[in-house]
Amino acid sequence: MRVPRPQAEYFRYAGPGIVRAKAKASAPTTGAGRAYARVRRLLIGAPLASEQEIEERLSKKKALAIMSSDAISSSAYASEEILNILVLAGVAALSLTLPIAIAISAMLAVVAISYRQIGYAYPSGGGAYAVGSANLPKIFALIAAAALLIDYVMTVAVSTSSAVEQIYSAFPPLYDVRIEVSVAAVALILLGNLRGLRESGNIFALPTYVYIGSALFVVGSGLLKAFVLHDAVATGYHAANVPTPTGGFEALTLLLVLRAFAGGSVALTGTEAIANGVPAFKPPEPQNAARTLVMMAALLAVIFIGVTAVAVSYGILPTGEQSVPALVARVSVGTGPMFYVFQASAALILILASNTSFNAFPRLAAILAQDSYFPRAFAFRGDRLAFSTGIFALALVAAVLLVAFKADTAALIPLYSVGVFVSFTISQAGMVRHWFGTKGSGWRSRLVTNAFGAVLTGVVAIVVASVKFTAGAWMVVLLIPILVAGMLFIHREYANETEELRVREDLVFGQPHRRQRVVVPVPGVTRAVVRAIAFGRTLSNDVRAIYVTDDVEDGERLRARFNRQLPGIPLVIVESPYRQLVGPLVTYLDVMEPDPDAVTIVVVPEYIVRHWWERVLHNRTAERLRRELIGRPNTVVALVPYRREPAGEHAPAR
Amino acid sequence: MGESNGQGQFSRAVVALNGGATDPLVVGSAIRLAKQSRAEAIAIHVIEVDWTHDLGDVVPGSQQRASEVLDRAEGQAERAGIALKTTLLQARDVGAAIVDEAAAIGADLIVVGLPYRTKFGGDFAMGRVVPYVLQNAPMAVLVVRSAIPAEAANGSDRLTAVRD
Numbered sequence: 001m002r003v004p005r006p007q008a009e010y011f012r013y014a015g016p017g018i019v020r021a022k023a024k025a026s027a028p029t030t031g032a033g034r035a036y037a038r039v040r041r042l043l044i045g046a047p048l049a050s051e052q053e054i055e056e057r058l059s060k061k062k063a064l065a066i067m068s069s070d071a072i073s074s075s076a077y078a079s080e081e082i083l084n085i086l087v088l089a090g091v092a093a094l095s096l097t098l099p100i101a102i103a104i105s106a107m108l109a110v111v112a113i114s115y116r117q118i119g120y121a122y123p124s125g126g127g128a129y130a131v132g133s134a135n136l137p138k139i140f141a142l143i144a145a146a147a148l149l150i151d152y153v154m155t156v157a158v159s160t161s162s163a164v165e166q167i168y169s170a171f172p173p174l175y176d177v178r179i180e181v182s183v184a185a186v187a188l189i190l191l192g193n194l195r196g197l198r199e200s201g202n203i204f205a206l207p208t209y210v211y212i213g214s215a216l217f218v219v220g221s222g223l224l225k226a227f228v229l230h231d232a233v234a235t236g237y238h239a240a241n242v243p244t245p246t247g248g249f250e251a252l253t254l255l256l257v258l259r260a261f262a263g264g265s266v267a268l269t270g271t272e273a274i275a276n277g278v279p280a281f282k283p284p285e286p287q288n289a290a291r292t293l294v295m296m297a298a299l300l301a302v303i304f305i306g307v308t309a310v311a312v313s314y315g316i317l318p319t320g321e322q323s324v325p326a327l328v329a330r331v332s333v334g335t336g337p338m339f340y341v342f343q344a345s346a347a348l349i350l351i352l353a354s355n356t357s358f359n360a361f362p363r364l365a366a367i368l369a370q371d372s373y374f375p376r377a378f379a380f381r382g383d384r385l386a387f388s389t390g391i392f393a394l395a396l397v398a399a400v401l402l403v404a405f406k407a408d409t410a411a412l413i414p415l416y417s418v419g420v421f422v423s424f425t426i427s428q429a430g431m432v433r434h435w436f437g438t439k440g441s442g443w444r445s446r447l448v449t450n451a452f453g454a455v456l457t458g459v460v461a462i463v464v465a466s467v468k469f470t471a472g473a474w475m476v477v478l479l480i481p482i483l484v485a486g487m488l489f490i491h492r493e494y495a496n497e498t499e500e501l502r503v504r505e506d507l508v509f510g511q512p513h514r515r516q517r518v519v520v521p522v523p524g525v526t527r528a529v530v531r532a533i534a535f536g537r538t539l540s541n542d543v544r545a546i547y548v549t550d551d552v553e554d555g556e557r558l559r560a561r562f563n564r565q566l567p568g569i570p571l572v573i574v575e576s577p578y579r580q581l582v583g584p585l586v587t588y589l590d591v592m593e594p595d596p597d598a599v600t601i602v603v604v605p606e607y608i609v610r611h612w613w614e615r616v617l618h619n620r621t622a623e624r625l626r627r628e629l630i631g632r633p634n635t636v637v638a639l640v641p642y643r644r645e646p647a648g649e650h651a652p653a654r
Numbered sequence: 655m656g657e658s659n660g661q662g663q664f665s666r667a668v669v670a671l672n673g674g675a676t677d678p679l680v681v682g683s684a685i686r687l688a689k690q691s692r693a694e695a696i697a698i699h700v701i702e703v704d705w706t707h708d709l710g711d712v713v714p715g716s717q718q719r720a721s722e723v724l725d726r727a728e729g730q731a732e733r734a735g736i737a738l739k740t741t742l743l744q745a746r747d748v749g750a751a752i753v754d755e756a757a758a759i760g761a762d763l764i765v766v767g768l769p770y771r772t773k774f775g776g777d778f779a780m781g782r783v784v785p786y787v788l789q790n791a792p793m794a795v796l797v798v799r800s801a802i803p804a805e806a807a808n809g810s811d812r813l814t815a816v817r818d
Contacts, residue, residue: 001709003701003742005721012725013718020729 045195057282060292065205067277068296070155070270070356072212073349075303077162078104079311080324081263087243087317089252094237094312096257101308104264105301107460110453111268112297114428115275117446119289121434125363127276128427133371135433136426139484144426145368146483147419148272150476152357152364154416155269156398159353160185161409167347182407183399185351190395193358194386204352211345212299218325218342219306222332226313233331237315262463267304269420270353271297272427273360280359354398362390372494373487414472419480421461428454515598517542520605521585521625522571525561528642532605533569535640539601546588548574548581581621582628589635601636602629608643663690664794667763668756669697669738670787672748673723676767676800681727683798684765685734693763696739697727698755700748709744717742749786757792765796 014020028034058066082100086093115127122130128148132141164182168174174181192204225231250256274293281288307328310316316327329342362378366387369379375389382388405411428450435447465473518536522529522545529545536543545562549555555573562571576584589600606622609615622639629637669684671677681697688695701716703709724740731738745751756764768784788795 001744003717003720003744005717005724005740005742008721008724008740012728013722014725014729 043191043194058280059282060288060295062205063274063277063281063288063292064295065208067273067280067292067356067359068270068299069204069208069349069352070159070273070354071268071296071300072208072270072303073159073346073353074267074269075215075300075307076325076346076350077323078264078267078304079308080318081266082260082308083311083316083318083324085256085260085263088250089256090249091237093252093256093260094317096260098305098308098312100257100260100264101305104261104267105305107265107453107456108268108271108297108301110449110456111271111424111428112293114424114431114450114453115272116290116293117431117450118275118427119278119293120286121431122275123278123286123289125276125279125367127272127364128423128430129364129367131427131430131434135430135437140426140430142373142484142487143480144423145364145373146480146487147422147426147476148276148364149361149419149483150415150479151269151417151419151423152361153394153397153401154412154419154476155357156186156189156354156394157401157405158409158412158416159350160189160398161402161405161407161412163347163351164407165409178407179403182402186354186395186399186402189351189354189358190391193355193391194382194388204355207345207348207352210341211349212303214338214342214345215303215307215325216299217338218329218332219303219310222310222314222328223306225332226310233314235315236313237317241315241317243317258459258463259467262460262467265421265460265464266417267300268424269417270356272420272423273356276360277363280363358391358394361394362387365390365393368487371491373491375490411472414468415476418461418465418468418473418476421457421464422480424457425454425461428457515542515595516540516601517595517598518544518601518603519589520545520569520603522547522558522605523621524558525565526605526607526642528605528607528640530566531642532603532640533566535638536601536603539603542598543569545569545571546574546585547571548576548585550576550579582624585625586628586632589632596634599634599636601638603638603640606639606641608641610644664693664763665691666694666696666759666761667765668752668759668761669695669727670752670764670766670783671697671699671723671727672767672783673699673719674767674769676769676798677723677727678730679800680765680767680798681730681738682734683796684738685731685736687763687765687796688736689734694739695731695736696741696759696761697724697731698741698743698752699723700743700745700751702748703744703746705746709746747782747786749783749790752783752787753791761793763794763796764791765798767798767800770799770801 010022010025011019012022028037079097079101082097082104083094086097086100118127118131122134124130128144129141132138132144160182161178164174164178164185167181168178271293274289274296278285278289281292307325310328310332311324314328314331316324316331318324319327322330325346326343329339333339333342365374365378368374369376377389378387378393380387380389382391401412431450432447432454435443435450465477467473469477516539518540520529520532520536520543522532524547533543533545545566547555547558552573552575555575559571559573562569572588574584574588589602602625604622604625607618609618626637626639629635664687667684667687669680671680684695684697687693699720701713701720703711703713707713720742724742728738728740741755743751743755752764752766764787766784766787768780784797788797
């Protein structure tokens with residue numbers, strides 16, 4: 001004989017006293033809920049269980065694509081940023097282009113080494129925030145976190161707007177709808193990320209690897225032609241080719257060199273993403289993260305120095321119409337198919353650069369939420385195990401920025417890269433303290449590396465902030481303390497809440513000893529009222545009904561009926577000449593029958609409608625009463641629902 | 655009715671569970687076979703009801719214990735990426751219930767567990783269920799042997815296809 005197990009569909013025994021809910025237990029029960037769930041499933045896929053998190057982890061190959069697109073994509077414009085500044089001082093200054101690129105790559109190496117060490121020392125992720133928290137006063141960790149969060153938002157806004165720029169350069173009619181296209185692009189990346197790590201890795205891997213492959217090919221061909229085959233055209237910069245800027249040449253000063261260095265330092269943005277996201281890697285997490293980080297830094301440095309070297313040897317300058325990498329590709333591989341593959345993949349990787357932020361921002365926000373510096377919703381994983389709240393928040397803020405700045409890259413750029421250098425500085429300073437504290441093998445050389453890196457990135461942070469200050473960096477400088485203040489406020493609120501809810505561990509709680517009295521507000525004698533009073537009687541012997549009315553005679557008629565049908569339940573009539581209901585009832589409880597020793601349980605009969613549209617037919621008094629009474633001292637509100645039976649299923653009238 | 659193709663491929667396997675130590679091994683073997691053969695697997699647990707009760711009586715505590723047996727198996731299969739259906743039966747005779755249910759749902763394989771001792775020359779009592787299934791099942795039977803845990807220091811788990 002088969003034994004039915006109706007619970008098996010919804011729950012599974014998972015151990016003594018433990019049942020595990022199956023997906024069906026969370027399935028929506030209403031038509032609208034089911035339709036919403038279907039749409040969600042279509043857009044972001046079926047929900048994943050928590051233990052599938054390990055399956056969602058990233059291999060090194062996918063992680064390189066998903067977490068490095070920001071850093072690697074900066075090789076597409078970092079050389080140009082240096083040339084844009086140096087060209088202001090003429091030919092002599094341009095000879096510093098390659099040394100500056102090499103110096104930036106050296107800084108990249110220092111930062112990468114530091115983050116590699118951070119990944120090992122703090123494998124639970126968090127990067128600069130984790131290092132700052134562990135080694136420096138908390139405020140520095142929060143500054144690093146705030147700076148990084150701002151920078152992640154800027155990465156999304158800037159990379160999206162610059163990618164859309166590429167699109168409307170090719171299709172000019174799209175210029176008028178660039179804001180809509182930008183927001184739609186953010187929405188698309190949002191959806192990809194809501195689907196979870198592994199799937200977004202699948203979506204983003206190909207373009208990243210095509211860019212890496214084609215960029216290496218372009219750089220290799222260019223270097224081969226210039227330095228091995230000694231191409232006659234590769235003769236470097238000449239005074240005749242360098243245009244005189246409006247207002248004449250500037251002097252080659254240290255400040256100009258620093259500005260060029262700061263401009264090229266955008267190459268480093270995104271370097272921290274891997275150290276922030278160590279837990280997203282397949283085990284052994286720190287080792288895999290470290291290898292991926294080294295690979296990323298090496299690729300970035302090779303492409304960046306390579307593009308710069310080819311640009312310098314061919315005397316390439318930014319033209320405004322064509323980017324430096326495009327001109328480099330043109331001299332390296334001509335205008336054949338490889339040129340177009342390189343250009344297309346460069347545009348794509350710029351769009352995908354924002355994906356690094358979509359990965360890093362929610363993780364950092366989740367860590368902050370776990371430490372009570374961000375709302376807790378940021379720490380919850382969504383249906384697909386992604387930190388959905390952080391992903392949504394990032395997309396929303398980036399979309400607002402794109403709309404506010406009309407998707408104009410030039411207007412957005414000055415806000416970019418200040419935050420990331422602030423966080424580099426704090427993380428390296430934190431690592432200096434870390435080595436002092438741990439003094440493990442080789443700590444002295446590591447300490448020197450980090451101290452050097454801290455000074456270097458600190459100087460760059462100051463230079464970047466001051467050079468871009470009036471152009472918009474002031475907003476970031478202002479926003480960081482505001483965000484930090486917000487996080488401190490949230491932390492204090494949570495701390496107060498925890499203190500209020502804290503239960504001393506030495507206390508043992510026995511039977512309740514306070515008296516309970518039940519008050520039932522009634523609109524008449526109805527099934528809902530009868531059910532509420534019956535429930536009230538199970539809680540206490542002291543049950544009374546309260547009828548608020550502006551018609552005392554009507555109240556007396558109700559009292560007679562009450563006495564007949566509900567004997568033993570006293571009915572108090574509160575006359576309300578101003579026809580108010582909730583106010584007189586609450587005041588009556590406060591003033592007429594104060595009983596500080598008793599717990600007052602207000603049992604509210606609530607009629608539940610069958611359809612949403614029926615709600616407009618009712619006053620929803622129960623809800624108003626509940627809102628009014630919640631928070632009243634020594635008061636508990638119980639809503640007793642009465643659901644209207646479907647036609648033909650009426651219980652016999654009582 | 656699903657049938658074996660004679661090359662160890664099955665389309666529907668009944669996994670008989672008794673709530674004992676062999677269950678994880680039985681389920682593990684069924685999972686491997688189900689994956690290899692892309693077969694459907696149905697876990698069965700039978701509550702034996704003696705003649706002092708009606709067959710439909712709820713024996714106190716038995717149904718929760720039985721549900722736990724099936725749920726554990728379902729969880730193990732789920733972790734391995736296999737959907738395992740579960741059926742709970744009450745019967746006078748466990749062996750007969752397994753064979754009847756397997757025949758009724760068109761199974762072409764029954765997987766059962768058999769604990770064995772590793773001391774005293776390896777003698778073991780087969781009980782009533784396994785011999786009944788071996789003698790009466792009209793489909794292939796796979797007996798999964800497992801050392802009794804308390805005496806399993808040197809014993810290894812073995813799979814033995816007893817009858818096909």
